[in-house]
Amino acid sequence: MTDTSDDFSSDLSDDLATLADTPAADTGADGRHALTVIGAVDPALLDLVDLALAGQDAVVIRAGLHFGADDETASSDGDDDDLVRLVSHSSADGFDDDPVRLDVPMPYTCPTCSLREVLVAVAEDRATQDPGGTTVILLPAAIELAHLLPRLAEDLADTGVRLAGAAHVLDATTALDELLEHRLLAAFPGDCRCTGAVHLANLGYADVVLALGRDEDLAGADLIEHLRPHDALLLPGLDAPLLETLTGLTHDSAASLSRIHPATTSAWGGPDDHGVWTLDLSASLPFHPERLRSLVVDLAGQGLCARGCFWLPSRPGRVCMWEVAGGALSVGDAGTWAEVPGAPSGAGDDAAAEPRCHLVVTGVGDEEMREQVRRAFARILLRPEEMAQALAWIGADDGLGDWFGQES
Structure with a gap:
């Protein structure tokens, strides 16, 4: 592990500039740079979102967590550090065949804490490059929004960055199995969580739920409706205006935490056509x-x-x-x-x-x-x-x- 320093953000500035050298259009609701995050349990769903956002007025950066002892790419490069990997190959100009990659040694032993600090540096650098633009972060698979975003919002307060909406993506065709059956994640060494626990937490916390593969006869779609809060927006598929919806929101971590607190959760209910x-x-x-x-x-x-x-x-x-x-x-x-x-x-x-x-x-x-x-x-x-x-x-x-x- 590599320890962080007080000038962590400035140390990254030159490298971060290479991730997004094409300014995006001004979509900030209050003139500040808009940072929005999108998470999922299945990384393949984030691949689809990445493709869908290509050519839109935002810079899209894919974030990943890579652990040196288990990562073939890191080992082949002779680097056994645990890394936060940032990859940008999508911008307002479209989807690039030659992505830009930046590997940042994790500042902390906690992967989520490390990710948060790197994202703060990314957001501040992007705000300097493109004050009124938008950056979309596709999170590493299975990140729990409630563990990442409240502190991220605090760290971005009084900066030139507005934390816009946060989304969780899942597939209605697999929702029953992933929410109701025991499927281990193993997203990082020592991870013993199951898919259902992460889905349940993120469905309750997210501002926007993006449900893919949704058909009229799917019980999975009804299950998602029962588990997402009434004040969380539901978008059915990638044809929906995801970027516009997320940038039109400002994330309220206190409200999101209240929705998932054990003593304040509600029975949101939903359609019962499929049992x-x-x-x-x-x-x-x-x-x-x-x-x-x-x-x-x-x-x-x-x-x-x-x-x-x-x-x-x-x-x-x-x-x-x-x-x-x-x-x-x-x-x-x-x-x-x-x-x-x-x-x-x-x-x-x-x-x-x-x-x-x-x-x-x-x-x-x-x-x-x-x-x-x-x-x-x-x-x-x-x-x-x-x-x-x-x-x-x-x-x-x-x-x-x-x-x-x-x-x-």
């Missing part, structure tokens, strides 16, 4: 720790996507996260109820921060599975008569310390 359904399960009572442990398989189900929060009498001040995607269940601690987006700060007004159990579950067909989840949710809740003894759980071992990484 897609969504359950919106909510209760003010907590989960019983022992019944949760024994019925967790029934509540998680099979072939489902789920997200939301719950609380436990043994952990009354903590938001417990629940997520099912790609056949895998994730449970964890998501902070305090007072930290939930939108929770009031006044000591005398805590209605919005009331602990609650709220799970949003989406599946396709299988009404028996839907009813299994509904019944499990009701059975796990503390019964009203049990609430009188709820205080006895505080400070007691609830048997779930291995789930949350610590004892209660």
Whole structure:
């Protein structure tokens, strides 16, 4: 690894200039340079987007993460550094046969942190070259937008760059398998995420969802509708005005984070013509720790996507996260109820921060599975008569310390 320095951006300036020496048209909503990012799980979809944007009024830069020990190109060049690779072969003049490539040693051990710092340098350099133009970054495959963009937005504040809309691309023809089945990503060394987890997070966070391969009879298209927020724009295919739509937006990371927070997520729903359904399960009572442990398989189900929060009498001040995607269940601690987006700060007004159990579950067909989840949710809740003894759980071992990484 190579450590970064304070003048990291200026050190890259000369090299970055070669990536995009053709100014793009002025599309900035406020006169600043517009930076927009597009992500996907499948890199082949980014190839299609790259081709579709060629000849439009923007400079398109493909970003990649390359790890020296596993990268054949890096090894053949005698360079074993972990790299952020930038490739530009698309501009307002069309798609070039001879792309320009720049390899930047990762400034940090964290790939996402390294990518962010390189993108800041790219954006500032592009803003100097072309103040009112547009740069489109095609992200490395499987980057989680929520881990990249909030800090990127902070770093670009008070600069000549406006962070425009962020898009997530997926294929409706493969959406069922990628969201509901367990498919490992292995996007970088040690990556044990599944495709469903990244899709679910990015569908909730993105400003724009681009669904390719969408036909009227696809359950996958309906599934995407159920999982994307109502205030996220849905574009059906590459014929849609993707660049115009993204540059017309300004990314609001706080709003995007609120959409995917376990305690503020919503049941967005959608068409049910092809058997897609969504359950919106909510209760003010907590989960019983022992019944949760024994019925967790029934509540998680099979072939489902789920997200939301719950609380436990043994952990009354903590938001417990629940997520099912790609056949895998994730449970964890998501902070305090007072930290939930939108929770009031006044000591005398805590209605919005009331602990609650709220799970949003989406599946396709299988009404028996839907009813299994509904019944499990009701059975796990503390019964009203049990609430009188709820205080006895505080400070007691609830048997779930291995789930949350610590004892209660």
